[in-house]
Amino acid sequence: MSNMPFSSMTKPELVCPAGTPAGLRTAVDAGADAVYCGFQGPTNARNFPGLNFTPRQMADAVIYARDRGAKVLAAINSFPTAGRTEIWKKATDDAVACGVDAVIVADIGMARYLMQTHPHQRVHLSVQAGASSAEAIRYWCEKFNIKRVVLPRILTVSEIKAVHDEIPCEIEAFVFGNIGMMAEGRCSLTNYVTGSSTNMDGVCSPAHHVHYDEDDDGTLTSRLGDTVIDQFACGETAGYPTICKGRYSTGPKDNFYAFEEPVSLNLTHLLPDLMKAGVTALKIEGRQRSRAYVRSVVSAFRDAVDGYARGDVPDVSHLLALTEGHRETQGAFRSKTWR
Amino acid sequence: MDLKDCTLTLGPVLFNWTAELWRDFYFEIADEAPVSTVYLGEAVCSKRAPLFDKVLTPVVERLEAAGKELVFSSLSEVTSTIDRKLIRRVAESDGLLIEANDISALSYLDGRPHHIGPFINCYNEDALHIFADGGATSICLPTEMPKSGLRVMAAEAATRGVSLELQIFGRVPLALSARCYHARAHNRTKDSCLFVCDEDPDGMVLKTLDDKPFLTINGIQTMSYTCLNMADSLTELAEMGIGRFRLSPHSAGTVDVAQTFRSLMDGALDADEAHVMLKASSLDVPFSNGFYHQRPGVEWQVPTPAST
Numbered sequence: 320m321s322n323m324p325f326s327s328m329t330k331p332e333l334v335c336p337a338g339t340p341a342g343l344r345t346a347v348d349a350g351a352d353a354v355y356c357g358f359q360g361p362t363n364a365r366n367f368p369g370l371n372f373t374p375r376q377m378a379d380a381v382i383y384a385r386d387r388g389a390k391v392l393a394a395i396n397s398f399p400t401a402g403r404t405e406i407w408k409k410a411t412d413d414a415v416a417c418g419v420d421a422v423i424v425a426d427i428g429m430a431r432y433l434m435q436t437h438p439h440q441r442v443h444l445s446v447q448a449g450a451s452s453a454e455a456i457r458y459w460c461e462k463f464n465i466k467r468v469v470l471p472r473i474l475t476v477s478e479i480k481a482v483h484d485e486i487p488c489e490i491e492a493f494v495f496g497n498i499g500m501m502a503e504g505r506c507s508l509t510n511y512v513t514g515s516s517t518n519m520d521g522v523c524s525p526a527h528h529v530h531y532d533e534d535d536d537g538t539l540t541s542r543l544g545d546t547v548i549d550q551f552a553c554g555e556t557a558g559y560p561t562i563c564k565g566r567y568s569t570g571p572k573d574n575f576y577a578f579e580e581p582v583s584l585n586l587t588h589l590l591p592d593l594m595k596a597g598v599t600a601l602k603i604e605g606r607q608r609s610r611a612y613v614r615s616v617v618s619a620f621r622d623a624v625d626g627y628a629r630g631d632v633p634d635v636s637h638l639l640a641l642t643e644g645h646r647e648t649q650g651a652f653r654s655k656t657w658r
Numbered sequence: 659m660d661l662k663d664c665t666l667t668l669g670p671v672l673f674n675w676t677a678e679l680w681r682d683f684y685f686e687i688a689d690e691a692p693v694s695t696v697y698l699g700e701a702v703c704s705k706r707a708p709l710f711d712k713v714l715t716p717v718v719e720r721l722e723a724a725g726k727e728l729v730f731s732s733l734s735e736v737t738s739t740i741d742r743k744l745i746r747r748v749a750e751s752d753g754l755l756i757e758a759n760d761i762s763a764l765s766y767l768d769g770r771p772h773h774i775g776p777f778i779n780c781y782n783e784d785a786l787h788i789f790a791d792g793g794a795t796s797i798c799l800p801t802e803m804p805k806s807g808l809r810v811m812a813a814e815a816a817t818r819g820v821s822l823e824l825q826i827f828g829r830v831p832l833a834l835s836a837r838c839y840h841a842r843a844h845n846r847t848k849d850s851c852l853f854v855c856d857e858d859p860d861g862m863v864l865k866t867l868d869d870k871p872f873l874t875i876n877g878i879q880t881m882s883y884t885c886l887n888m889a890d891s892l893t894e895l896a897e898m899g900i901g902r903f904r905l906s907p908h909s910a911g912t913v914d915v916a917q918t919f920r921s922l923m924d925g926a927l928d929a930d931e932a933h934v935m936l937k938a939s940s941l942d943v944p945f946s947n948g949f950y951h952q953r954p955g956v957e958w959q960v961p962t963p964a965s966t
Contacts, residue, residue: 398781400803401810428784448761448779452736454745455761458768462788473737473836501833501880502735504779507802508832508873511882511955514948516802519781540867544954547866563833567864569843569875577839577864577875651836658837658848 330628338370338606345610350621353390362410363394365606366521374413390420396445397521398426430463443467447504453485480596489599496604498584500563508562583642587635661896667695669906670731674855681713688724692920699731704741734777736762768792783814790818798823804952812899826888828906833880859909884946889932890961914939
């Protein structure tokens with residue numbers, strides 16, 4: 320199956336993360352067809368200190384990318400709380416003024432704002448909108464003229480194929496990087512523990528609430544706020560305390576990853592299947608990652624996508640070294656048993 | 659809005675109860691609980707929906723005979739073929755008032771009267787107008803929304819004649835996933851779960867490695883360990899214009915909780931008396947109300963005279 324050429328279909332667009340202007344240039348130079356980025360502040364779902372763009376930097380980024388044949392997608396994909404929608408509208412106006420190729424939204428109010436205020440702007444539906452069925456996607460397309468949906472990471476490849484056949488817009492699917500366990504846009508766990516909201520403030524396990532403490536026998540405890548998320552024996556690699564990747568105990572089972580192990584999504588081996596399923600764009604997660612990481616992953620995917628498109632079977636084994644804890648999963652994409 | 663004119667509602671049972679327990683619970687609600695609206699239906703897992711089909715008709719008849727307004731809650735996460743069929747079946751049923759908990763349901767409900775449930779993201783006034791334009795008559799707002807946002811929403815809803823609802827009691831839904839964590843804890847998968855979530859009528863408690871209760875697992879849903887209690891803030895919510903207060907069912911004490919809240923709303927009890935009675939009749943877990951005060955949701959904020 321993997322030897323089958325893909326001449327009958329368009330080669331998918333490789334959509335890569337850009338946390339900073341330097342990261343954007345790195346991704347473009349490494350072969351990204353498109354990069355996605357956001358503004359500083361709460362308007363996007365990666366509101367981390369030291370990340371994201373000013374409007375001026377975004378405008379420069381669009382010029383840099385366009386000169387090299389790449390697109391820029393602006394993520395304005397958190398949910399404005401009542402009374403402060405103007406911050407999100409201003410961000411949208413800025414992105415449009417920069418000439419971005421698409422704005423990625425999750426909030427229904429922002430989708431309508433774009434359609435009414437910037438009717439010629441191309442709009443994508445963020446994974447944060449959690450549109451996981453053909454019915455939901457069609458609603459967004461018909462009401463708000465959405466041109467592409469970023470699918471939640473909860474569908475199998477065969478389900479993606481079925482969705483593709485029933486919707487009037489393009490599909491973008493995640494293929495590599497960090498994988499959250501909760502349905503995107505529908506998780507208040509961080510807010511429950513820290514008082515900052517993933518949906519409303521764009522933060523997940525914010526760094527200023529993270530603590531590590533080592534006891535006398537070398538056991539390292541990671542906390543978010545006051546809550547213990549995990550403990551690591553001396554010598555064990557300590558992960559970042561994300562609530563859905565911690566170890567907990569329940570009635571039937573003690574000290575286990577109750578939601579998911581700290582693994583990364585790696586769908587390189589499923590790329591031919593995704594391409595055949597009609598996926599228009601392949602998305603790499605990681606706006607918070609280093610430039611070296613972005614360069615390695617984007618280059619490897621550039622080679623892999625080009626290789627598969629030629630009908631080759633490219634060697635993608637080195638991507639494993641870039642996954643979290645060097646452990647990978649195909650997540651929900653391969654089969655329903657993951658659920 | 660005067661507190662005594664506000665409406666007490668009962669959200670859908672979110673846990674997997676046996677059909678008999680489910681039926682008896684609603685019979686008791688019909689006979690004894692001073693709630694005006696009852697939400698019925700499976701909002702969490704489509705696999706559970708057929709389990710109580712056989713007792714649905716007597717439950718509906720009993721609740722209607724007791725004068726309760728009935729609303730059918732739709733599924734909150736819609737992915738599989740079974741999920742999609744369930745949504746279609748619920749949404750296309752004649753004469754039923756539906757609470758949409760996922761955008762999927764709106765593709766069927768757009769243009770006719772319906773409710774927007776708490777699992778649909780409605781965080782701002784623009785979203786409120788879009789849902790009102792589509793036929794929403796009542797919107798249950800996200801539980802994590804702070805007071806400042808609720809106040810703006812209430813003012814906006816008044817201009818559209820849309821009612822606003824907020825969960826005020828019970829464990830708080832915090833996250834949804836494609837994976838079933840009940841099944842995972844029992845070394846099963848969602849497809850081979852054997853309905854193991856029925857062992858935990860109020861959810862399965864998850865403890866941190868320092869042995870502190872933290873969260874509650876309910877199949878694909880993750881909930882708070884603590885019990886939301888907004889008794890201190892009902893007057894303030896009513897003054898803002900939020901007039902529908904939702905109780906979330908638990909396996910014991912729900913009728914008592916409803917009676918306590920109704921008495922509080924009618925002025926027969928004050929909040930301190932209500933707290934004592936709620937403590938006695940509900941789960942033996944701490945209360946929380948942090949989201950409302952823009953604090954961590956797990957926290958319990960005691961009102962000060964200055965803040966009320």
